[in-house]
Amino acid sequence: MKKTAKPIAAIKLAQLCCHALAEKKAEDLRVLDVSAQSSITDCLVLATAMSEPHMRALRIELEKALDGTQTHILGVESALESGWTVVDAFDVMVHIFTRETRNHFALENLWKDAVEVPVAKQLAPARPKRKPAKKQAARK
Numbered sequence: 448m449k450k451t452a453k454p455i456a457a458i459k460l461a462q463l464c465c466h467a468l469a470e471k472k473a474e475d476l477r478v479l480d481v482s483a484q485s486s487i488t489d490c491l492v493l494a495t496a497m498s499e500p501h502m503r504a505l506r507i508e509l510e511k512a513l514d515g516t517q518t519h520i521l522g523v524e525s526a527l528e529s530g531w532t533v534v535d536a537f538d539v540m541v542h543i544f545t546r547e548t549r550n551h552f553a554l555e556n557l558w559k560d561a562v563e564v565p566v567a568k569q570l571a572p573a574r575p576k577r578k579p580a581k582k583q584a585a586r587k
Contacts, residue, residue: 457482457489457538458564460518464541465566467512468494471505473543479561491558492541495549499528505543506532 473494482489496502525532530548534541
């Protein structure tokens with residue numbers, strides 16, 4: 448069965464995941480639309496942690512964000528000191544790596560036919576709207 452609709456809901460969920468990970472200083476966030484290549488998920492979110500404790504903090508923050516939207520987490524896989532954690536939210540699978548593990552497995556290369564979804568623009572802090580300057584009343 449081939450998926451025909453663009454996974455808009457999955458991309459929105461992936462963006463939510465990216466926001467949660469960015470809040471905890473995840474590095475090199477990428478979202479890959481794999482809906483045309485995969486029958487088990489629509490999007491992959493890839494993130495780099497600075498250390499194993501940082502990776503755990505990122506996972507916890509991600510779980511809180513998903514719980515906040517009542518998104519069902521199907522599973523979490525993480526072996527102690529493996530350098531890799533996977534959070535499966537069905538339409539979106541989040542892979543959090545240490546730098547060394549991410550470089551070693553290079554999932555971006557395994558999924559090179561996937562479409563990269565630009566997330567940098569969504570993660571940029573919103574610019575406050577400028578209020579028009581008040582005109583000062585002329586004094587007599």
